[in-house]
Amino acid sequence: MGTPLSDDALDTIFRTARTYNGYRDKPVSEGQLEAIWDLMKMGPTSANxxxxxxxxxxxxxxxxxxxxxxxxxxxxxxxxxxxxxxxxMDTNFHELLPEFFPHDQTAKSWFSDDAFRKQSAFRNSSLQGAYFIIAARAIGLDTGPMSGFDNDAVDKAFFPDQPAVKSNFISTIGYGDPETIFERSPRPSFARFNTIA
Incomplete structure (x- = not known):
């Protein structure tokens, strides 16, 4: 059983955290990027x-x-x-399941269908993208996740020899400049969009 986070921690990760459109002139180190990865890789994905x-x-x-x-x-x-x-996302992630999901060596066969495998890669890489945002905030950085790009062109530019790898979304990272954020947009109450069945 986990220990509830402090209000300060919840503010850092969710309540006062913002999406930034610009950053202070302060570099982000490769060590910080590795720290983000070392946190986000611990988040759950289907069959790991x-x-x-x-x-x-x-x-x-x-x-x-x-x-x-x-x-x-x-x-x-x-x-x-x-x-x-x-x-x-690597749409051929299943090739590594014998390594990443070793307690069931049949797991690779669960994703033999191309459409299901691509759907699974998109869903779970999106989850990992959310873990990235939380991890970056947890170590004191800010992010600016975005769509608004040509996926095919990005894939050709950055993954020319990896046809199974497809871009999902992108995000800036740094120490956010408060002058670049918008006023907080509305958030709905629990009752508006939730049903307890």
């Missing part, structure tokens, strides 16, 4: 499939290559951010 594949765009060249395939407003954010990550 871990389909997410991450490309951390740190260099100016990598950020420019990515920005070229996004909406103009998103491209500006990417170029100005300390780091941007592509959260992608």
């Amino acid at each position: 499939m871990l389909p997410a594949r991450m490309v951390w765009c740190i260099s100016a060249d990598a950020k420019a290559k990515l920005a070229a395939h996004t909406m103009p407003a998103n491209g500006k954010k990417i170029l100005a951010a300390p780091t941007t990550v592509i959260i992608a």
